[in-house]
Amino acid sequence: MPKVLLIGAGGVGAVVAHKCAQLPEVFSEIVLASRTKSKCDAIAAQLPRPCVTEQVDADNVPQTVAMLRKHKPDLVINVALPYQDLHIMDACLEAGVNYLDTANYEPPDHAKFEYKWQWAYHDRFKQAGLMALLGSGFDPGVTSVFCTYGRKHFIPELTEIDIIDCNAGSHGQPFATNFNPEINIREVTSQGRFWHDGKWAETPPLSVKSPFTMPEDLGTLNIYLMYHEELESLAKHIPELKRARFWMSFSDNYLKHLEVLGNVGMTRIDPVRFNGVDIIPLKFLKVLLPDPASLGPLTKGKTCIGCQLKGKDAAGKDSAVFIFNICDHEACFAEVRSQAISYTTGVPAMIGAKMMLTGKWSGKGVFNMEQFDPDPFMEDLNLYGLPWRILNQPVFQTPNL
Numbered sequence: 001m002p003k004v005l006l007i008g009a010g011g012v013g014a015v016v017a018h019k020c021a022q023l024p025e026v027f028s029e030i031v032l033a034s035r036t037k038s039k040c041d042a043i044a045a046q047l048p049r050p051c052v053t054e055q056v057d058a059d060n061v062p063q064t065v066a067m068l069r070k071h072k073p074d075l076v077i078n079v080a081l082p083y084q085d086l087h088i089m090d091a092c093l094e095a096g097v098n099y100l101d102t103a104n105y106e107p108p109d110h111a112k113f114e115y116k117w118q119w120a121y122h123d124r125f126k127q128a129g130l131m132a133l134l135g136s137g138f139d140p141g142v143t144s145v146f147c148t149y150g151r152k153h154f155i156p157e158l159t160e161i162d163i164i165d166c167n168a169g170s171h172g173q174p175f176a177t178n179f180n181p182e183i184n185i186r187e188v189t190s191q192g193r194f195w196h197d198g199k200w201a202e203t204p205p206l207s208v209k210s211p212f213t214m215p216e217d218l219g220t221l222n223i224y225l226m227y228h229e230e231l232e233s234l235a236k237h238i239p240e241l242k243r244a245r246f247w248m249s250f251s252d253n254y255l256k257h258l259e260v261l262g263n264v265g266m267t268r269i270d271p272v273r274f275n276g277v278d279i280i281p282l283k284f285l286k287v288l289l290p291d292p293a294s295l296g297p298l299t300k301g302k303t304c305i306g307c308q309l310k311g312k313d314a315a316g317k318d319s320a321v322f323i324f325n326i327c328d329h330e331a332c333f334a335e336v337r338s339q340a341i342s343y344t345t346g347v348p349a350m351i352g353a354k355m356m357l358t359g360k361w362s363g364k365g366v367f368n369m370e371q372f373d374p375d376p377f378m379e380d381l382n383l384y385g386l387p388w389r390i391l392n393q394p395v396f397q398t399p400n401l
């Protein structure tokens, strides 16, 4: 019976552990490993069935290989940080274990994510007879599945994608990020980038904004154009795609704090000498900010993440749909003691793992989400806590870019 080994005991790792524990028929054994074992033990104590815990530094490949050889899992779910991706993929290759993650590799000293480093592992995974599934969170992850579902069932000629990620929730803290602060701030302060007429175009960070009115009376928020990793794999796998953009909501309060932190140098990722030691300001800032896992009991409101898809239907007529999920922070906390950002990432990680372990998605090599049949994944989203809806009309008037 399948055994899964999770690496990373943060906000997302906790949700994946809970959701896997709810499905013993798929995940018969769970091992939870992370840098700080006490965090694994705290999560394991909340689960309804036994979960073995381990301490591991996933940047240490021999250490990770030894752990994998000891437990012999069928699959590693990597929910540590993007910096660990390549080391964990190396360990999986050496120990002969399949791999899944939720975030693209990033080099620690350069705030840039690109699939090239992980795509370069394709031949090695293929030769080893192993599968690696990249980006099985919500965005990236479900957003790619929404796109392939829309393309399969409604818009076979999919020329335009707008991914819209709104958080209408509030945690009441002066400034906090909903997932790892270091990764979040690196992403948000990067250049905006979007796919336009078959090539990439760039904008200064957070310089393009537009109001967006969410469905189901959730209200109107300002959303900002950003670069996000699924744009790269969607542009690769959907040849007819002409335009693809990613938008995220930020409150004025969040942006005000971020601007000040940036102005004073606290978001820098290069070393600064302080009292004879090198410190990286953003890493130090992470220590000062609230742990995203601590926001669970404080966060109220809902998230709304969806994809507006435009193109031509099977009859060649112009067509548009909006496929989206709405998730309630407090309902997530009641179920798995996490807020909706960790929940919307952890549930798709569990479903991606289920797709692999049940053979619904299979292959040898390194794959992105949009390379597989979206239907079984979409069914599972409805079953395991992230129900979706479709509106057969455009919901967002994209600004001219």
Ligand code: NDP
Pocket: 007, 008, 009, 010, 011, 012, 013, 033, 034, 035, 036, 039, 056, 057, 058, 059, 079, 080, 081, 082, 084, 102, 103, 135, 136, 137, 138, 139, 140, 141, 178, 179, 180, 181, 183, 292, 293, 341, 344, 345
């Ligand atoms: P957290 O910072 O809460 O948790 C990360 C965990 O990884 C911590 O337990 C940390 O250990 C552990 N870790 C870090 N370095 C190592 C290492 N070298 N070896 C072993 N364990 C390590 O992050 P989140 O849970 O918020 O995010 C987890 C991942 O999910 C990130 O990659 C993030 O980018 C991704 N994500 C994806 C989303 C999507 O929709 N696709 C959305 C949100 C997040 P310690 O406790 O000791 O620090």
